[in-house]
Amino acid sequence: MTRPTLSRRSFLQACGAAGTALALPVTLGGCGTDPGVTIDGGDPLPVPPIDDGELIAGVRVFRLDLQAGTVDFGAGAPTATYGVNGAYLGPTLRFRRGERVRLEVTNSLAEPSTLHWHGMHVPAASDGGPYVMVAPGATWVTEYDVTQRPMTAWYHPHPMHQTGRQVYMGLAGVIYVEEPTPPADLPSTYGVDDLPLVIQDRRFFADGTHPYSGGATVAMHDMMAGLKGQTMLVNGAVQPRGVIARGLVRLRVLNGSNARAYHLGFADGRGFRLIASDGGLLEAPVTTSRVLVAPGERVELLVDFAGDATGATVALQSYSGEVFGALFTGQMGANLADGLDRATFDLATFEVGAPPPTTIVPPRSFAPIARLAEGDAARARQVTLAMGMGAVSINGTQMTDLTTVPAAISFDIPVGDVELWTITNTSGMAHPFHVHHRQFQVLDVDGAAPPAALAGWKDTVVIGPGQVVRLLLSFAGVADRAVPYMFHCHILEHEDHGMMGRFFLIPP
Ligand SMILES: [Cu+2]
Structure with a gap:
């Protein structure tokens, strides 16, 4: 990857998380924080490899290796990263309802970690929270039954006090929970008309480092606001350009950012159908042109590109300014928001390619959801x-x-x-x-x-x-x-x- 154009944006960061009575150690000095370099995107959208595991004696076995790596994001020098079975992020794990899965998590890092299956219904000992750590060099093996409805979940480390840093380094991936046979009336060809989009913002400096590099703790302001940056990664690439099917496309969006929420929409104002939230399909598609997705949340969108010319492009954006008042209020909110929280900005660009393998006509409604009272x-x-x-x-x-x-x-x-x-x-x-x-x-x-x-x-x-x-x-x-x-x-x-x-x- 080469991106020669670097420039420093004069980017005023609000500063002023009040007070100094710290219950936990935090590096002081958040005021005047270097906002980092601006990186031009446009590289091809990476699609994480799909991992179906290996079926052994009726159990679907996944081998996940937490490892250190290096990625050149275009900041001016390579960045030290973490990844799962690779240098940055990890494969998309495909689980099937009714099956048993075994996760074999090897920690090849020089520090303790753990993997949590965010959104999965699992026994506590399998949950991968901070009470179940994996020592450097060790392999944690856990098994559970996949009993829940189809959905998009994800995995990320969860070590006490270190989750933000380890996720920022690159440890995260998507999980598809599917029926043994996916429904024919929703796009389901992975990487063609069914795409995971992991959205993350990062703050890179010209030497390739970021605020968590070298095991650092973040400054007071970044602790209070949450660490945000001006560089947008989708599936690990800076504002990438992805070729998608000229038809109905299912985008499974994970907000994998540490702190920034996105208010998703398309630059040409087109509508789309929101079909699923964290736990799977809604009762019916919701036609809209905007959807809010906060850190940890997932949304699934059906976007129709059938009427677009081959080669046409449209940007996926965050209309953050439209929801500023819903996310930040008062002096505290004003201090903790940054410029992008008040703005509209690009996340990725889609280029319309060949028609999808089959023409999908999505249902007008999905299964009813039994309401708790x-x-x-x-x-x-x-x-x-x-x-x-x-x-x-x-x-x-x-x-x-x-x-x-x-x-x-x-x-x-x-x-x-x-x-x-x-x-x-x-x-x-x-x-x-x-x-x-x-x-x-x-x-x-x-x-x-x-x-x-x-x-x-x-x-x-x-x-x-x-x-x-x-x-x-x-x-x-x-x-x-x-x-x-x-x-x-x-x-x-x-x-x-x-x-x-x-x-x-x-x-x-
Ligand atoms: Cu919070």
Whole structure:
């Protein structure tokens, strides 16, 4: 990869996360942070290799190697990276409902890590959270049954205090959960009319480094705002150009960024159908021209290119400025937002290629979703997300280590119970709230029924500044008093600095 054109954008970063009372060590000096280089994109869109595993005695076996590498992103010098079975990011794992999978995770890094299967319903010991670490040189083998409905999940490391850095280095990948035979009325030819798009922003410096290089911790401002950058990667390439089928195309978007939300739309204003959120298909496609996707969230879009001329191009953009007020409020929000949070910018460009293998006519509706009801809840919990005095918190406290977890953020939940969680955000910026192991339903947002995009199964949901969002969660699974699951903000710098809690599934 060569990209000769480098320039420094005069890019004023707001600075001013207030306060100095730190509950956890953070490097001071966020003011005047170097915004990094501007990199011209346009290289071909990479498509992660599809990995179907190997069927051994009825178990589908996947071998994943966490390894160090080097990638030239065009910053001016190569960047030291991490990847899974490669230098940056990892393969797309294809799981099939009804099968058993075995994950063999080898850690070839020089530091401990772990892999978490974000969105998957798995026993706690298989979940890959911070309580199940993989030492350097070790191989962690775990097995579980794939029981959930088809969806797009993903995997990423989850080590205590190190998740943001390790994901930023490049450890992440997509998981397709499919029926043994995918439905014929949705695009499903991988890499042709069914594409994963992993969107990440990065801040590169001219020497190829970034704020996490060399094991660094980020500056105070980047801890509070979450680490954001002005360089957009899609599937690991800077603002790439992808050739897509001249027909109906299914884009499975993962926001794999540490902190930045995107408000997706196309430069020519075309509409598309939002067909799935985190936990799979909605009850019906939602026709729209914009969709918000926050860190950790996935959305699936059907975009029709059948009417475009071969060779025509259209940019996928983020209309971030349109949602600025929904994601940032008050002085705190103004301080923690950056220029791109107020702007429209390109993520990738699609060039219309050959027609797809078959012409797809998508259904007008999908299977109904059985609704959980408030009356199903065995108990209610409050989860309050807050920021202030240079720290992030849940219920007034923080998760600072794995053993001394305050009761306010450590729950015991009997297997099989339904719970009503009220998530309140008292801060001036949005937090994508994620719960491990189970897909949940949004009961209401500030007292109103959720919009259609949030009415399906979710595992990560944006809690806007000042918002109150109520969730219904059904905790089926396997009791385990030794290994907990996590819930946390998916702004990874917030997670790493204690905006996290845990829950144990206990016997009923
Ligand atoms: Cu947060």
